[in-house]
Amino acid sequence: MSNELIQIKPHPPAGDWTETKPDFRKGTWCYSATPQNLAYLELPNPRPWQPSEQDWKLPENWKEILLTGMKERLEKYRSFRLFMDICVRCGACADKCHFYLGSGDPKNMPVLRAELLRSVYRRYFTTTGRMFGELAGARELTEDVVKEWFYYFYQCTECRRCSVYCPYGIDTAEITMIGRELLNLIGCNTNWVLDPAAKCYRVGNHLGIPPHSLKDNLDFAVDELEEITGVRVDVPIGKKGAEILFVAPSADYFVTPHYYTLLGYLALFHEIGLDYTFSAYASEGGNFGLFSSHDLMKRLNAKIYEEAKRLKVKWILGGECGHMWRVINQYMDTMNGPADFLETPVSPITGTRFDHVRSTKMLHIAEFTADLIHEGKIKLDPRRNDHWRVTYHDSCNPARAMGLLEEPRYILRNACNHFHEMPESTIREHTFCCGSGSGLGTDENLEMRLRGGYPRAMAVKHVKEHHDVNLLACICAIDKATLPPLLEYWVPGVEVAGVHELLGNALVMKGEKPRTTDLRGQPLQTAEEEPAHA
Amino acid sequence: MKNKPAIAFLIAATPACAGFTLALFPQARLPIAAAVAYAACCFFIVGIQSRVLRWANTPVPFRIPTTAGQQKSLAWIRPAKLDNPATGIAATGRMALEILCFRSLFRNTGARITKDRMIFRESLGLWLAAILFHWSFLLIFLRHLRFFVEPIPAFVFWLEKLDSPIDVGFPHLFVSDITFLAGVGYLCWRRFADPAVRYISLVSDYLALWLLLGIGATGVYMRYWGHVNVAGIKQFALGLATFSPTLPQGISPVFFAHLFLVCVLAVYIPSGKIMHGAGVWLSPTRNLANNNRAVRHVNPWNAPVKTHTYAEWQEENKDKLKSAGIPLEEDDV
Ligand code: SF4
Ligand code: SF4
Numbered sequence: 001m002s003n004e005l006i007q008i009k010p011h012p013p014a015g016d017w018t019e020t021k022p023d024f025r026k027g028t029w030c031y032s033a034t035p036q037n038l039a040y041l042e043l044p045n046p047r048p049w050q051p052s053e054q055d056w057k058l059p060e061n062w063k064e065i066l067l068t069g070m071k072e073r074l075e076k077y078r079s080f081r082l083f084m085d086i087c088v089r090c091g092a093c094a095d096k097c098h099f100y101l102g103s104g105d106p107k108n109m110p111v112l113r114a115e116l117l118r119s120v121y122r123r124y125f126t127t128t129g130r131m132f133g134e135l136a137g138a139r140e141l142t143e144d145v146v147k148e149w150f151y152y153f154y155q156c157t158e159c160r161r162c163s164v165y166c167p168y169g170i171d172t173a174e175i176t177m178i179g180r181e182l183l184n185l186i187g188c189n190t191n192w193v194l195d196p197a198a199k200c201y202r203v204g205n206h207l208g209i210p211p212h213s214l215k216d217n218l219d220f221a222v223d224e225l226e227e228i229t230g231v232r233v234d235v236p237i238g239k240k241g242a243e244i245l246f247v248a249p250s251a252d253y254f255v256t257p258h259y260y261t262l263l264g265y266l267a268l269f270h271e272i273g274l275d276y277t278f279s280a281y282a283s284e285g286g287n288f289g290l291f292s293s294h295d296l297m298k299r300l301n302a303k304i305y306e307e308a309k310r311l312k313v314k315w316i317l318g319g320e321c322g323h324m325w326r327v328i329n330q331y332m333d334t335m336n337g338p339a340d341f342l343e344t345p346v347s348p349i350t351g352t353r354f355d356h357v358r359s360t361k362m363l364h365i366a367e368f369t370a371d372l373i374h375e376g377k378i379k380l381d382p383r384r385n386d387h388w389r390v391t392y393h394d395s396c397n398p399a400r401a402m403g404l405l406e407e408p409r410y411i412l413r414n415a416c417n418h419f420h421e422m423p424e425s426t427i428r429e430h431t432f433c434c435g436s437g438s439g440l441g442t443d444e445n446l447e448m449r450l451r452g453g454y455p456r457a458m459a460v461k462h463v464k465e466h467h468d469v470n471l472l473a474c475i476c477a478i479d480k481a482t483l484p485p486l487l488e489y490w491v492p493g494v495e496v497a498g499v500h501e502l503l504g505n506a507l508v509m510k511g512e513k514p515r516t517t518d519l520r521g522q523p524l525q526t527a528e529e530e531p532a533h534a
Numbered sequence: 535m536k537n538k539p540a541i542a543f544l545i546a547a548t549p550a551c552a553g554f555t556l557a558l559f560p561q562a563r564l565p566i567a568a569a570v571a572y573a574a575c576c577f578f579i580v581g582i583q584s585r586v587l588r589w590a591n592t593p594v595p596f597r598i599p600t601t602a603g604q605q606k607s608l609a610w611i612r613p614a615k616l617d618n619p620a621t622g623i624a625a626t627g628r629m630a631l632e633i634l635c636f637r638s639l640f641r642n643t644g645a646r647i648t649k650d651r652m653i654f655r656e657s658l659g660l661w662l663a664a665i666l667f668h669w670s671f672l673l674i675f676l677r678h679l680r681f682f683v684e685p686i687p688a689f690v691f692w693l694e695k696l697d698s699p700i701d702v703g704f705p706h707l708f709v710s711d712i713t714f715l716a717g718v719g720y721l722c723w724r725r726f727a728d729p730a731v732r733y734i735s736l737v738s739d740y741l742a743l744w745l746l747l748g749i750g751a752t753g754v755y756m757r758y759w760g761h762v763n764v765a766g767i768k769q770f771a772l773g774l775a776t777f778s779p780t781l782p783q784g785i786s787p788v789f790f791a792h793l794f795l796v797c798v799l800a801v802y803i804p805s806g807k808i809m810h811g812a813g814v815w816l817s818p819t820r821n822l823a824n825n826n827r828a829v830r831h832v833n834p835w836n837a838p839v840k841t842h843t844y845a846e847w848q849e850e851n852k853d854k855l856k857s858a859g860i861p862l863e864e865d866d867v
Contacts, residue, residue: 017733042840085809088807090664095730101645101652106734115734169632169638169817210854294837303841310844356620357828358827367608400601403605403824426652
């Protein structure tokens with residue numbers, strides 16, 4: 001096994017942290033955003049440049065822009081102002097960050113990541129900092145500081161693990177978000193964030209799938225599902241007057257293993273006879289705006305309510321995605337609501353009224369499905385998942401920005417016979433990030449991703465060794481994209497799947513043929529003679 | 535910056551030395567001691583007030599609690615009421631747990647990477663030291679009311695009883711004196727001994743510790759060894775509290791060191807990290823209910839943004855939509 005990455009120096013270097021500079025070596029940073037993407041989104045300072053170059057081609061008055069931007073945000077966000085003021089540097093957050101654990105770089109301790117900004121805050125916005133300078137922990141804003149911000153704010157996945165342990169709830173993710181917002185003001189952004197954002201804005205989804213290809217993909221999925229189950233399902237797009245608008249992350253239409261989750265959704269919706277529709281305009285639930293600025297997040301998110309209104313649906317159902325749900329749970333209603341043109345979601349199958357979403361009117365599919373199972377409205381045959389020994393990875397956002405912990409587990413326990421939890425310190429609110437969230441999941445950043453994902457991978461290794469686990473289930477599109485290479489590197493032999501893929505495997509459908517394969521087309525452990533009973 | 539602990543020590547030593555020096559000048563003692571005490575007091579009150587008001591006046595645009603347990607969703611799933619509060623009352627409970635018991639610190643684990651493993655262990659030293667230190671500090675602070683209020687409030691006697699459960703020594707040994715020094719001592723030791731914590735420390739982090747240690751040391755010395763003129767000190771304190779300061783003879787120089795250290799701490803508090811005591815109440819990741827999807831949170835400055843509307847989008851994609859058979863919005867055609 002490859003161990004060379006984990007030659008981590010446990011001790012910080014001698015001297016002061018203000019004296020070290022980031023080393024932009026390949027594998028630890030993401031490429032800059034292209035001028036076209038910036039221009040399309042009307043963001044400032046479009047130009048060709050790369051972080052590894054000396055000259056970042058900042059605008060002439062970059063310092064003034066940053067300081068004005070900081071001032072504005074200090075006045076707009078209590079979180080930001082408070083978090084700048086009250087950290088006691090106790091270090092409780094330090095060894096909570098997967099990037100610190102995996103890289104040993106002290107500036108990846110959440111507290112120091114925040115100090116990168118805090119030191120500048122002290123210098124320009126506090127009396128003691130202005131008067132006593134370095135003695136008060138203040139430092140000048142220089143181009144080197146800007147580079148350092150860029151390096152470390154794009155080595156934070158905004159996972160909030162540090163915030164769980166901080167005695168004051170200081171959320172370094174929030175500080176990173178503001179830090180990235182500031183960098184955006186002078187055109188220092190990454191393409192892996194802004195390219196999907198631009199495509200989402202222009203075409204409707206991150207992958208830039210135009211309407212006709214979306215239709216082709218969904219048609220293809222219908223054919224494939226028919227081949228596996230013998231049941232032909234109907235997939236409406238843009239159907240006016242449907243009861244429910246379904247919004248999923250676009251990777252589900254296009255990429256594996258996400259695609260098998262899509263098959264799971266389609267099978268489920270057909271089986272329960274749901275009156276729903278996809279949308280080509282709002283064909284993205286994910287929101288890479290979250291990784292760039294609050295404004296961009298709002299611009300991308302606005303589509304969902306606009307489309308729900310146009311299609312005159314009653315409520316919205318959302319697919320498996322992590323950061324999408326951070327946006328929906330914490331921002332959507334505030335930013336783009338009130339959704340007074342919709343109704344409080346009621347399950348047309350079970351009659352359950354989902355009062356906890358009565359304002360946003362958007363329900364998570366795990367909540368929806370858990371209710372179906374609990375009310376006995378679907379038949380499941382968990383033996384069809386017997387070839388999988390499953391563990392569950394809590395994605396950061398549903399865990400720490402929502403608290404969606406039990407619903408997916410309930411589904412898994414009903415859909416699988418072999419389910420094993422990873423160690424307590426690595427699941428639920430303690431969950432470790434995949435290491436590639438918040439727009440860091442690009443190939444040029446691979447070394448950092450492998451490092452950041454190390455703690456998660458070790459927990460998977462633990463259940464693999466103790467319980468022969470060979471599948472990690474999750475409810476996040478970024479996880480599904482980035483955990484397979486991570487696990488292949490650290491824990492070969494463990495695959496990644498969505499919860500609704502496993503549900504789709506187990507789902508007993510009316511009129512189906514005996515299943516010989518799972519949704520991936522892999523043979524079942526025991527081929528079925530006749531339709532099984534739950 | 536090199537030698538942060540030493541620099542902080544020098545800064546903290548200055549008021550102590552000033553105190554000792556002042557004791558040499560009988561004439562100057564009263565006016566200077568009183569002036570410093572009043573100035574520090576004003577600074578403290580105005581400083582804290584303005585800091586807290588500035589926080590309070592900054593809006594909370596989004597409701598962003600860090601959820602640390604199961605949400606309230608389906609009726610048959612048990613929510614973690616306090617770690618993921620669904621109502622304002624539950625959020626208050628979460629805050630109480632945080633402020634009184636340091637809930638989040640109690641979660642602390644140490645994580646370490648060995649060759650091919652991650653190792654976690656319980657790590658409650660910081661939590662314990664913090665609890666000891668903060669509660670002792672509160673107790674000591676309240677006990678000091680006996681110097682400032684006459685007649686001494688009954689609860690102060692109660693607290694003193696509580697604080698010296700066994701009659702050892704004379705004067706009676708207060709448990710809080712020991713736990714205070716133990717707590718601060720551990721925090722100090724940790725700041726030096728843990729390389730990561732040392733690396734993140736600023737001069738002000740050491741300064742706060744040195745001041746607290748100095749205050750504790752001078753206080754403990756006066757109570758148990760110094761045989762200081764307690765009645766005289768009380769007269770001075772009462773005089774300050776009633777705005778008619780007097781200073782009897784025979785007051786120990788150590789008292790002036792103690793006083794000045796407290797004054798410097800009071801001046802430092804509003805501008806430094808000790809403000810966490812006020813800030814934690816306002817922390818948006820802790821004091822809000824996670825009920826965004828049930829109750830709309832309003833952002834007072836909800837920024838207007840440019841969006842790509844459906845009409846524009848349909849216009850740009852009309853042919854593709856038609857070829858795919860996706861229905862168009864008639865009004866926009
Ligand atoms: S846990 Fe909180 S207070 Fe302690 S160092 Fe980290 S951010 Fe600062
Ligand atoms: S949010 Fe996550 S990645 Fe960012 S500093 Fe905190 S623990 Fe590290």
